[in-house]
Amino acid sequence: MSDFFSFDTLSLHAGQTLDPEFGSRAQPIHQTTSYVFSDTDTASSLFNMERGGHVYNRISNPTVGVLEQRVAALEGGSAAVCVASGMSAVFCAITALVSQGDHIVASANMYGGNISLLKNTLPRFGITTTFVDPTDLNAIEAAIQDNTKIIFGELIGNPGLSVMDIESVAQISKKHHVPLMIDGTFNTPYLCRCFDYGANIIVHSLTKWMGGHGTSIGGVVVDGGNFDWGATNKYTTLTEAYAPFSGINFWEEFGPSAFATRIRAEAMRDIGPSMSPMNAFLLLQGIETLSLRMDRHLSNTKEILQYLDSHEQVSWVNHPDMPDHNSHNIAKKYMPKGAGSIITFGVKGGRDAGQAFIENVKLASHLANVGDAKTLIIHPATTTHSRIDAKALVAAGITEDMIRISVGIENVTDITQDFNNGFRAAKKFI
Amino acid sequence: MYLTVNEKKVFASTGGKPFEKNQPVVLFLHGSGLDHTFWGLHSRFFAFRKYSVLCLDFPGHTHSDGPPLESIEEMATWVNDVIIEIQASAVSVVGHSQGCLVSMEYVSKFPELVKSVSFIASGYETPVNSFLLDAAENKPRNAIDKMMSWCFDKAGHMHQGTIPGNSMIAGGYKIMQGNVPNELFADLNACNNYKDGKKAASNIKAPCQLIIGGKDKMAPRKSTMALAETLPSSTNIEIIQESGHMVPLETPNQCRDLLKTFIFTNNPTS
Numbered sequence: 001m002s003d004f005f006s007f008d009t010l011s012l013h014a015g016q017t018l019d020p021e022f023g024s025r026a027q028p029i030h031q032t033t034s035y036v037f038s039d040t041d042t043a044s045s046l047f048n049m050e051r052g053g054h055v056y057n058r059i060s061n062p063t064v065g066v067l068e069q070r071v072a073a074l075e076g077g078s079a080a081v082c083v084a085s086g087m088s089a090v091f092c093a094i095t096a097l098v099s100q101g102d103h104i105v106a107s108a109n110m111y112g113g114n115i116s117l118l119k120n121t122l123p124r125f126g127i128t129t130t131f132v133d134p135t136d137l138n139a140i141e142a143a144i145q146d147n148t149k150i151i152f153g154e155l156i157g158n159p160g161l162s163v164m165d166i167e168s169v170a171q172i173s174k175k176h177h178v179p180l181m182i183d184g185t186f187n188t189p190y191l192c193r194c195f196d197y198g199a200n201i202i203v204h205s206l207t208k209w210m211g212g213h214g215t216s217i218g219g220v221v222v223d224g225g226n227f228d229w230g231a232t233n234k235y236t237t238l239t240e241a242y243a244p245f246s247g248i249n250f251w252e253e254f255g256p257s258a259f260a261t262r263i264r265a266e267a268m269r270d271i272g273p274s275m276s277p278m279n280a281f282l283l284l285q286g287i288e289t290l291s292l293r294m295d296r297h298l299s300n301t302k303e304i305l306q307y308l309d310s311h312e313q314v315s316w317v318n319h320p321d322m323p324d325h326n327s328h329n330i331a332k333k334y335m336p337k338g339a340g341s342i343i344t345f346g347v348k349g350g351r352d353a354g355q356a357f358i359e360n361v362k363l364a365s366h367l368a369n370v371g372d373a374k375t376l377i378i379h380p381a382t383t384t385h386s387r388i389d390a391k392a393l394v395a396a397g398i399t400e401d402m403i404r405i406s407v408g409i410e411n412v413t414d415i416t417q418d419f420n421n422g423f424r425a426a427k428k429f430i
Numbered sequence: 431m432y433l434t435v436n437e438k439k440v441f442a443s444t445g446g447k448p449f450e451k452n453q454p455v456v457l458f459l460h461g462s463g464l465d466h467t468f469w470g471l472h473s474r475f476f477a478f479r480k481y482s483v484l485c486l487d488f489p490g491h492t493h494s495d496g497p498p499l500e501s502i503e504e505m506a507t508w509v510n511d512v513i514i515e516i517q518a519s520a521v522s523v524v525g526h527s528q529g530c531l532v533s534m535e536y537v538s539k540f541p542e543l544v545k546s547v548s549f550i551a552s553g554y555e556t557p558v559n560s561f562l563l564d565a566a567e568n569k570p571r572n573a574i575d576k577m578m579s580w581c582f583d584k585a586g587h588m589h590q591g592t593i594p595g596n597s598m599i600a601g602g603y604k605i606m607q608g609n610v611p612n613e614l615f616a617d618l619n620a621c622n623n624y625k626d627g628k629k630a631a632s633n634i635k636a637p638c639q640l641i642i643g644g645k646d647k648m649a650p651r652k653s654t655m656a657l658a659e660t661l662p663s664s665t666n667i668e669i670i671q672e673s674g675h676m677v678p679l680e681t682p683n684q685c686r687d688l689l690k691t692f693i694f695t696n697n698p699t700s
Contacts (some may be wrong), residue, residue, distance in 0.1 A: 003575050003576065003578075003579035004575070004579065005587055006589060007589070010588075010589070013588055014588050014589045014590075015588065015589055015590060016588070016590075017585065017590055023477065030586060045475060048474065048478055049471075049474060050471055050474040050475040051460065051471060051475070051592075051682070051683060051686070052471065052591065052592030052593040052594065052596075052682060052683070053592065053594075054594065059594075060594035060595070062596075063595040065539075065595055068594065068595035069588075069589045069590060069591065069596070069597055070589070072589060072595065072596075072597045072600060073588075073589035073597055073600070076600065077597070078596065078597060078600045078601045078603075079593075079595050079596040079597060079601070080595050080606050081595050081598075082595070126607075168542075173530055201675060224606075225601060225603060225604035226583065230493070240472070246446060246478070247446060247447075248446050249446065252443050252466075252472050253443060253445070253446060253467070253473070254467065254470055255466075255467030255470075255492075255601070255605060256467065256601050256604035256605060257593070257596050257606075260595060260596070261593075266592070266594065292447075408459075
């Protein structure tokens, strides 16, 4: 018998303190901007981080705080900070560590927004990135420079679906004393808890499978509490006195949650990408059923892979659970339940056939999102990854004929019948 | 800040303010396998109210040089060496769990500078069962699991914490993971072997405060009340009903308010 609550139980309860006044069973939505101080000493204590609690919603909120503690619990992290979107999570995590003149090593096979941030936006502030094949360990190590502050990748690359061997990459990051940051959006902690394999920071777009219902944008940064920021003099944002907060030294005073505390003290205050309490409530509702939904996502994915693999109009199918996928064995190691519910495939007939397919499915929704309970479909080359150049498209594993499906939890026969309509329309382009 | 004590590097968090030897000192002593970060919110509070704060890492723990000390008596002597090194003149001692055993031994032997003693979650003895001792030495992950499970009440197990976004149980786990296997075993073994607590506690003349977690499984009520009966009759006994063993983490605001009242009274700033 375990000493601790299971994943499923934490998904429902972690972080929540029962409302002492009315006994509300659901987490109340604290829709307020600010909090009344009981006295001046309490007020000054809160401002000086001597007392836990809430001051102003840009910094923290009780409903958002429950979501933060729930995600930290599910990931096995020491602390978490929720923000307005997955992209703001990536931005806040990076800027908590990286300053002008610093460098990042990043996977070339990542969500287009991540690529654009690293390639276009951060260089304007003197922060550069070397992009590498996330499956090439030698390339990752070779790209590390003296000023490298973060190694960043996705466990399951979007949309190429290559799987990073995070345990091996973590060994490299540890050797060079650089934290490994993983975007775990596609795997969720239900499929893989990346801290267990040596990752130091996890970011999520909570909008996707974690929330799971396509209602709310949100992101989170989870602090693994497992990186020794003081072992070198590289991470001065955490190890040196921070003047705007009375000279606070995050590493000295907050130890395993130093990184998360820096984000709350700096990014939430100075940049302000706060999550609304309503969104936190909706995302909490989603997380309550994460394991149930993920099991159905995976079983549907398995059947749709078989359907597509045997379909005469499909030129190729890409998913790490396919035996011939180049990440198959690594995927089995890190995600034995299944490597997520994103499938990419090519329709015979090229771009026109793909377009016909997408326009003739009715159940699957054509939109720019993944991880909804409903099945979603898109053409990445003309949408999510349309702003990156041809070379980067190839590096990200994207082709002109690629269709990306985010497999939902509908009855799987209804999904395949819907796809039959799409294939009938696409047939005339072969 | 780092000190050199007995030619070894010692780390002490000072709560975000430089240490001033002319101010009254609040000395925080952590429990088995833990470190200075256990006292985060409390240390900062006192440091910003004209106290000089020292949250020590015992030898071998987190940032202090090893090896770990092997007995409570050695730890008490080491604490005195630290106090001499920093040239303190008025010291309030705050101990948690094993830190309480060290506190009673230190205050009993070296009472001159001590203005007050706050014991949190301890009896005058801390017998450690053989399963936990064996696990600490041979299967430290199991030992940490058991300790974290027993130390925290339900709120801890549900990853709550008063600092927004922080899981107090995960934080405790990460600190202990950095202090195994040698330090955790040495600490637990030292607690188990310490038999002079009753005598030491009965020698204490300084004002005392005993803060007890109402749901503490590690220091059960029978044990803490036995310590209460041994300490001076003026001892303030405070029970925080909703807390388990990790009182400063589980109920930091209540704990800090109790420490504040007691220390402000018995070791005032000028």
